[in-house]
Amino acid sequence: MSARVPLSPGYVNGDVAFWYRSSGVPAPGPPLDRDLQADVVIVGAGYTGLWTAYYLKKARPSLEVVVLEQEFAGFGASGRNGGWLTGDLAGSHERYAKTHGLAEAKRLQREMYASIDEVIAVCEKEGIDADIVKDGVVNVARTTAQAARLRASVTAARPWGITEQDLRLVEPGERLRVAGAVAATWSPHCARIQPAKLAQGLARAVRDLGVTIYEGTPVTQIAPHLARTPYGTVRARHVIRATEGFTARLRGLRRQWLPMNSSMIVTEPLPASFWAETGWHGAELLGDLAHYYMYAQRTADDRIAFGGRGKPYLYGSRVDARGHTHERTVEDLWDLLTDFFPAAASSSVAHTWSGVLGVPRDWCSAVHLDPATGLGWAGGYTGHGVTTTNLAGRTLRDLILGEETPLTTLPWVGREVRAWEPEPLRWLGVHTMYRLYRVADHRERSMTRTSVLARLADRITGH
Known part of the structure; x- marks a missing residue:
């Protein structure tokens, strides 16, 4: 691992995920x-x-x-x-x-x-302690182009019944302070879980x-x-x-x-001074408006679990089942975490892992x-x-059960979607998309609107 990423003495790469550290990775049952x-x-x-x-x-x-x-x-x-x-x-x-x-x-x-x-009600009923706290989600913009996208997303949400009570603009730092944030939104519709x-x-x-x-x-x-x-x-x-x-x-x-990879790092527990400095007093979730986006939570034991894209896709729809994360991905996530929160640089990485999510065409x-x-x-x-x-x-x-209910008539029921292209087209498409997103994020540091490269990436993959 690169010397610029401080690793804890008990650092683990893969082994499914950090979330099993306290209980141990279960052995399969019969x-x-x-x-x-x-x-x-x-x-x-x-x-x-x-x-x-x-x-x-x-x-x-x-x-x-x-x-x-x-x-x-x-x-x-x-x-x-x-x-x-x-x-x-x-x-x-x-x-x-x-x-x-x-x-x-x-x-x-x-x-x-x-x-x-x-979900919260079932957990309460069944005695499932999943560290659930419903403190909402903050999304931040750190460039002028991101801020324009963020404000446009609020306006675009209104026709879909998403009201001011569901999603609203807030001052940067109102809920938590991210270095370089120039705009932010908050929604109550999100809870932290383990x-x-x-x-x-x-x-x-x-x-x-x-x-x-x-x-x-x-x-x-x-x-x-x-x-x-x-x-x-x-x-x-x-x-x-x-x-x-x-x-x-x-x-x-x-x-x-498409099995899309996402990767995470988690820090050692951070001191009370860090949370006071960042104003991250609750269990708000944190995201951003970059194309190559991140996501984060404050864990129940005061760590930051911080995620984003690593190697987005393996040729032939292969999956690395054990969650091993590439060195470059760990470096990128650590750099981004400490860019968001410079005070976190005094901590170290305790665990890294990856997993796949399913993406229809x-x-x-x-x-x-x-x-x-x-x-x-x-x-x-x-x-x-x-x-x-x-x-x-x-x-x-x-x-x-063969019952016609309000749920069975929702518009996602029975949707037919065409398959992804054969290889090497889907490998080329996905990797081109994320390359364009990374370049677009870099260019937008000096732009006032969304890069045309990001729009091109969206068109390539139908995002």
Whole structure:
């Protein structure tokens, strides 16, 4: 590692994520050991699979629900994310409205906001201590061009029913002080969570309801009414794919969703003087308006968990499952963290890790169930999955039970999206996009409006 990044004596790179440091990385539980018959089989024990199992068993306790997981519950993005329980829509208001109208796109946004409180309520009910604090989210602009984008985003939000109470401009430093910030917004619709605690607590709640989670059980084939593994086949009326960034590993689905990498570093605990100097007194989440954006949280034990893009995509939709992070990425994240908060330079990096999120070709998440084949899925959350998975789980519950509810008519239900281009086109496209974003961010330091390079990057990948 570069000498410019101070590392703690117990520094760890990968090993899934920092979020498991306090509890230890779980060993996979017992695998499937025979053929089974069930009502519903769910492939993937991340948030989507766990929420779906939870709501199904709460609604119909008699249902036989089985979950198959290649590693352990919470191994993927559910145990590695930045801990943002956010109301931001996992997709484009405009694209949802284009097919279903303005009112329906607005309704989807309100359901996203409500889902934050639903997650909090379930955690309270089930005794899941996930370090949840709902103190909102601050987004900052650090250049004139970013500030123009930020103000425009507030104006653009209003037609979608996002009011002054949902999102507003604030003075830089009103909520917390970021070096070089020239503009900021604040929204109450975001809560800090500890991702692994939520995943593990939800897995416990699901098991308590009578759901069996077979861990260490890779699924090699999903077909109508069955999920096949090396250890046995589960046949069921409904087969739900909840694999998000790992979807490309399944046969025939390599181009379905792009597995996009995101990386994080976390500091050692910072002293009270740091929090006083920055004015970061609560558990607000922090983001910015750069194209090559960052995201951060103040952890329950007073660290900064700071994330952004590393190597955005591996050729052929490959995934580095253990979360190892490249040296250059760690350097970039540390440089950006200390640029935002110079006082953090006296700390050190305790842990770095990476994970993948699922990106559809139109960057909009979706839920789907085919009653004829029993095949269903949800995902493509583009980095907003902590909240969206809860809404997906409740929506899949209603679809599986055959009930027409306000959730089953939301505009993300049944969306059809074309596949990503074959290689090497998708590798070239994604890496070109992020190269253009990095150059655009650099150029915008002396610009008053968004760089044309960023607009070109958006057009290349349909962002």
